Amino acid sequence: MVKTRVRSAFKKAQHAFSENDSDQAKAEVTKAISEMDKAVSKGIIHKNTAARKKSRLMKKLNAL
Numbered sequence: 001m002v003k004t005r006v007r008s009a010f011k012k013a014q015h016a017f018s019e020n021d022s023d024q025a026k027a028e029v030t031k032a033i034s035e036m037d038k039a040v041s042k043g044i045i046h047k048n049t050a051a052r053k054k055s056r057l058m059k060k061l062n063a064l
Contacts, residue, residue: 002035002044009035013057022064029057 009032016025036050 002039002042006032006035006039006045010053010057017060017064020064022061025061025064029061032057 009028013025013028013032016028019025033054036045036054039045040047040050
C-alpha cells in the first residue's frame with residue numbers, strides 16, 4: 001500500500017512536469033518527497049533509492 005502511494009505520487013509529479021505547470025509541479029514534488037520519506041522510515045524502500053528519485057524530481061523542478 002505504501003509502495004503504491006509512492007509510485008502514484010511520483011507519476012503525478014511527472015505528469016505535472018509534462019504540463020509545464022510549475023506551481024502544481026512544486027506541490028506534487030513536495031507530496032512525492034513526503035511519501036518517499038514515509039516509505040523509507042517504514043523500511044519499504046531503500047534510503048538511497050529514495051534519495052536518487054528525490055534528486056531527479058528536484059532536478060526537473062529546477063529546470064522548469
